[in-house]
Amino acid sequence: MKLPYKWIRDYTDVNADAKTYAARLTMTGSKIEKWENYADNIKNVVCARILSVKEHPDSDHLMICMMDTGAGEPVQVVSGAPNLRAGDLVPMALDGALLPGGVEIKRTVMRGEESRGMLCSMSELGLTEHDCPYGDPNGILVLPAEFGAKEGDDICQVLALDEEVFDFEITPNRPDCLSVIGLARESAASFDRPFSLHEPVVKADASDDIRNYLEIEISDPDLCPRYAAAMVKNIRIEPSPKWMRDRLRAAGVRPINNIVDITNYVMLEYGQPMHAFDYACIAEKKIIVRRSRDGERIVTLDGKERELWPETLLITDPTKAIGIAGVMGGENSEITENTKMIVFESATFSGPSVRTSSRRIGLRSEASGRFEKGLDCENAMPALLRACELIGELGAGTVIGGVIDAYPNKKQRRVIPLDPAKICAFIGADISEEFMRHSLLSLGFEIDGYDILVPFWRDDVEGTADIAEEVTRIYGYDRIPSTLVRGETTKGGFDARQRFDRVLERACLAAGYYETKTFTFIGPRDLDRICLPANSPLRLALPIMNPLGEDQSIMRTTPLPSMLEAVMHNCNHRTERLRLFEPSMIFLPQIKDGKPDVTTLPLEKKILTMAMYGDGDFYTIKGNAEAVLRAADAEDWRFLPCTDDPSYHPGRCAAISCGGQIIGRCGQIHPQVLENYGIGVPVYAAEMDMSALYALSRSEKIYRAVPKYPAVTRDLAVICDERIYALQLEDVIRAAAGSALEKLELFDVYRGAQIGADKKSIAFSLTLRSPDHTMTDAESDAIMANILKRLGDECGAVLRA
Amino acid sequence: MKQQLEQMLKRALEEISGADSNEYLENIRVKYLGKKGELTAVLRTMGSLSAEERPVIGQIANEVREKVGAALDGARALIQRHEADRRIASETIDVTLPGVRTEFGKTHPLTTVINELCDIFSGMGFAIHEGPEVEYDYYNFEALNVPKDHPARDTQDTFYISDNIVLRTQTSPMQVRVMEKQKPPIRMIAPGRVYRSDAADATHSPVFHQLEGLVVDKGVTMADLKGTLEFFAKALFGDDVSVRFRPHHFPFTEPSAEMDVTCFKCHGKGCPLCKGEGYIELLGCGMVHPRVLAGCGIDPEIYSGFALGIGLERIVMRRFMIDDIRLLVENDMRFLRQF
Known part of the structure; x- marks a missing residue:
């Protein structure tokens, strides 16, 4: 504003x-x-009178003028303007002048003739025809005599730019x-200065009565609590006077003509939007304020035909709509040069109704923006009278006697008790009752004993908290002391699950991963890019009704596309080695009738997503994922072959199982997916459900005695079929060894001619220990024999000779 | 014979002091103390001595053996030390060559700041809460005193999932969720992601982060709000920062305020960053609106409270002098490595 x-x-x-x-x-x-x-943009521009005009001897369009700048000797200026006339007073930029846009004017020589400045057009002063309707937009701005300006006067003063x-x-x-x-x-x-309100004084034609011309009916008073109107006859449409144009321009409003300017002026002064209808366009002398009917249409002032939604509040006559209430008038009742009589509307419309209308029509005006916020009914009449007063002052027409005021339910003033002790206790400052009363009065409140009467224009003031704010903002927030909260101690900080999230994040950091932040909405095409089949349940994502674009239109059900986006960005910028992670939120909707249910909240899950390329392979990401699992104190985790995740390489992907439950994935991204992203290097990723992991982590740690007896270490190399997974062998070894097995480590995998085609040799190191005695050779031999037998029986593995 | 022994000792010590290797020392030992050595030879002739002379010469001979032995030990230790020094000297490397790199990752600058804020508020007894990003309209607006068609909704361009479900436009719904579940005293913060349908440019992002704070108890005052936030600002920006509270409006607080802090760049003198004001807007806050308290089942006649909301991107960008908010979600390694 x-x-x-x-x-x-x-x-x-x-x-x-x-x-x-x-x-x-x-x-x-x-x-x-x-x-x-x-005026800070314009310096050293003065009013100067043209003393003489003669043709430039060396140019067919330039003229030489002698100017009286009010500073003694006449000054010569060269100008190309078509409207130069001796005797006119015009703006002249002197040598060293500054014009809007930072233009500097210097004394110069034009085709051999000295020019000690520049005569200015309105546009050179940064003004338009609306600012200077008296001026010629194509020539020098000629200042009308009525401005009373003289040679040497600063142009900013004259044009009220200062x-x-x-x-x-x-x-x-x-x-x-x-x-x-x-x-x-x-x-x-x-x-703390006095405030004085001006009471409008209307000079009206008392012999005439508005009731002879107009009747007003509010059919829907729920949306229009008040509709006041006045009428003006003998309208003369012309530019409004300079003082009014100057004020409008300063407030950023374009002057148009006297009637429009009056409505805008009153809106700025009183905050009450006004509208003027051409009376000739109102049929049957009647204005009806009602909701729109099915299929009704209107052409608005901006020339656009608009189809109206049901429930749109309209200003109508018995035959047609002439305006959308609070938003914009109709073209059919617009003020034109031929308008002879007008109706001024000063009304109050329901904020939500105007807001809905303007949103649905897609039309926001200065008026609608104000009505939306809920205007004071009581303000309608003073504003209407002020408009009528201005009609008289501007000589724009004759105000017809009387007003029509349709105001079915007069507004009541709200009363709030004044409770100084409560206010002081609430604010925590010692503000005197006297100060409270004084500031409330200065803001327009009235006080009767300990009852505060809230002014009509302050609908926002509803209770003691609001009164406290009124008093305190005048008192000064800076004068309130600063104290710390007292009272019972509270348990602060992170809870166990939040601390667990931090443990996982630290594990990623320690593994060299950098944290990323990505948008949580993606596009359906991102799901194509990660090769999800059409029937994948992850396609059932929550759609956003009003997305910024198709590529940000659904809440992600998988963190992979966003992460691959980040990988792609870095790959494109030739990052050679990349390690990224994000605790990524995904949104899994409830499914109803095979569709995402948009009436209930989705399940929000945090997935720890890791991605890497360069300087490593599948076993690198697996090792990093294992580090996270170890940091999480997860128990019984296993990496199981997973061949059916469409986003991962079918031969290089593992499902991460923890406590018998699948909590994530780890693997090489499918080459097709990488191709879709235009990523030219193998990328590895891991995804782990953080809350599932939390539920499965060992929360209690209990000390186990450090072993007293020495351990026995045995190596074991077996040959088995290529199709046997290492994990299968490990499972058999663990089962066969039982509790004596303290540690099992795979240390070598070998393939070669001595072993045979489709065979591999796998070597383990076993640590065996008994808790209560030193294990004998006989005992460990027996365990090893049992392991070998079961490996042979269950996996077809034989001892490598 | 005594003389003979003394001369032998003198010779031996001279030879030992001139020795420069263990082998040479061994030769000396054999030469004097060995089975066929000089001392042994002398001792063999002891039989020819008188009974009186024999113990005297025997004692001298023993002394000679001990002295030569001790000298040999000392010389050996010396040579060993010299040899160790030589070996160590030969192991000299160029310590200015690069170290073997163990790369640690880094948290995102936003997380860094969120963690810092959590630590500050934790220390003041604030619990940390998290809540849904896809949120009921009720929690995001209505329970916060913003009914449907309220003009305040226009200032927050909202993403809708349906008429009743939105992407939360602020972390303030967490106030309501916490108050519904927990009775006072309440001290909590809730950092999190929020959404507004603003197209992305250098200063706007449709996804950004806020931190909500809430204190509800008997007798909580606006002075407490000021004191707590001043404490927070000093903890975050240092003791020399000063703050300023300005009246503002939020539908869910009354009175409401915005808190400014002295400009990071000019420290209050006025510069282009703070538009000459010397202050920069940091957060919105206020006393919880009685209607919000009542809506959560907390009697506003007994309890009062304050709330605050901080935009986190703003803090991160100012702290690290980041000039484009989009860098925060681009995830460029050249960017992420810097923090």
């Missing part, structure tokens, strides 16, 4: 400098983001502050 300081000061005599003003208003709740003075304009950031709970009056009241309270 941009407002000029001067306009605010119509209502209060705050006279702090801009910096102090901005700082104080920011600290009382009306944040000023920045302020500017347009204004401090503040840019307020108004929070959505304070629509009353989207106005000069609202902010003037805040300013007055902030600086």
Whole structure:
């Protein structure tokens, strides 16, 4: 919300400098983001009178002018403007002048003739036809005599560009502050200065009555609590006067014509959006405010035909719609140059209704933005009267006597008890009752004993907490002391599961993996890229109704695509060796009738995802995954061959089983998947369900006595068929050795001619120990013999000679 | 004979002191103390001595044997030390050659900051909570005093799964979830991912992180809010940082405030980063709205509380002078290695 300081000061005599003003208003709740003075862009440009115009001897389009700049001797300037006329007062940039856009003007010589400055058009001053309707957009800006300017006057003063304009950031709970009056009241309270409201004085044709012309009916008072109207006849459409244009321009509003400008001016001043209809377009002298009917359409002021949703609140006459309430008027009732009579509308519409209408139609206007926030019904009438007053001041027409005010249920004022002790206890500051009363009064509250009457425009103030805020923001947040919370001690910090997550993360870090962060939504095509079949349950992902794009339209059910995206990025940037991990959230929806159920929350699971390439192979990622499992104190984990995960190489993928439950995957990414990502190196990945792992981890650790008796170490090499997995042999060895086996390590795999085709030799090192005596050779021999026998029986393995 | 022995000792000691290897020393030992050595030869002639002379010369001979033996031991030790010194000297390597690298990974800068904040708040007795990112509209909005069609919804462009389920736009639903389950005293923080339908550019991301904080107890005041957050800011940025509270508006707190901290770059003097203000907005906070408390079954006449919400990307970017938020999700190793 941009407002000029001067306009605010119509209502209060705050006279702090801009910096102090901005700082104080920011600290009382009306944040000023920045302020500017347009005149800072324009320096050394003055009004100068053209004394004479003659043709340039060496050019067919340049003219030589002698200018009176008010500083003694006439000055020569060369100009190419088509509208140069002796006697006119025009803006002239002197030698060393600064123009908007950082343009500097220097004395120069043009085709042999000296030019000691430049005559300026409106665009060279950064202005438009809307700012200067009196000017010729293609020539020098000629200043009208009515401006009363003289030679040497600073152009910024003359055009009222020298204004401090503040840019307020108004929070959505304070629509009353989207106005000069609202902010003037805040300013007055902030600086403890008086605030004086202007009572509009309307000069109307008392012999005529609006009831002769118009009737108003609110069919849907739930959406339109108040609809007030006034009428003006003998309309003369013309540009509004300079003072009004200057103010509108400073507030960032484009001046159009006197009627439109009045509605905008009143909106800025009172915060009440206004609309003007051409009376000639209203059939049967009647305005009806009602919900739209099936299939109803309207062409809005911007010339677009819009189909209306049911429930859209409309301004209509008995035959047609003439406006979408609170959003935009209809083209059919627009003010034109031929308009003779107008109806001013000053109404209040339900915020949610306007919000829905404007969203559905896809049309947001200054008015709709204000109505959405919920406006004060009581403000409609003063604003209407102010508009009528301005009609008189501008001579834009004759106000017809009387107003129509359809206001079925008059608003009641809210009453909140004043409880100074409670406020002090709540804030934790010692604020005097006197100060509370004084600040509340300055903000427009009324106080009757210990009853606070909330002003109509403060719908946001509902209880003591709000009153506390009002008082405290004027008192100053910076004056509240700083104390620390007292009371019962609470148990803080991470819980066991959160600490467990950190253990897993540390294991990844120790293994050399870097943490990544990826977006949790992906696109359906990402699932194609990781080769998920059409019937994969992972395809049943929660869709986002309003995604930013197809590639970010579903909540991921697998962390793999996002991780591969990161791998691809690094591969493309020629990272030679990569280790990445992410505790990745996935979202598994409830399935209803074969589809994701969008009415219940999905299961959110954290998957520890690791990916690597370079300097390693399958056994590297497996070793890293094992390190994580060890850090997790997981028990009974095994890596089982897994040939059916479509994203992984079927011969190089393992399912990670823990306590008999599959908790993850580990393997080489399928070459087809890598091709889909355009990744040219083998990539290895692991995925582990962190909460499943937590549930399966050994939570209690109990000391076991350090062994007293020495261990026996035996090596065992057996030859078996190629199809036998090492894990099968290990299982048999463990079962056969029983509790005597303390440690089993595979240390060699050998294939070669001596062994035979389709055979391999696998060598293990076994550590055997008895807890209560030194194991004898006979005992260990017996164990080894038993192992060999069972390996032969169950795996067809024989001792390697 | 005595003289003969003394001369032998003198010779032997001279030879030992001139020895430079163990072999040579061994030769000396054999030459003097061996079975066929000089001392043995002298002792053999002892039989020819008188009974009076014999013990005297015997004692001298023993002394000579001990002295030569001790000298030999000393010389051997010396040579061993010299040999060790030589060997060690020959093992000299170029210590400036690169070390064998054990690469440790690093946490993402966001995690680093989240962990730091968790540690600070843990120390103040705050528990850490986590909650769903796909959230009911009720928790994300309605229970936080933002009914349907409330204008505040416009300021948070929301991703919808359905009319009643959204991707949470803030971590504030965690306030409600915790208050529903736990009775005061409550001190908790909830860091997490949040979503807004903003197209990604240098300063916006549709996915980002916040940290929510909540304290509810009897007699919690706005002064406590100020004190706690000042403590937090100093713990995070150092003791010389100063903070400023400005009135603001959030539907679920009343009074509401924004907290600014002195600019990281100019330390309060005013610079382009802080737009000349000397302060930078850090977080939103306020006293929990009585309606929010009541909605969670906590009587606002007995209890009060404060809440805060911090945007974490902002802190990370400022701390590491990162100028584009997209770098945080690009996961480029050249970026990740730096933190």
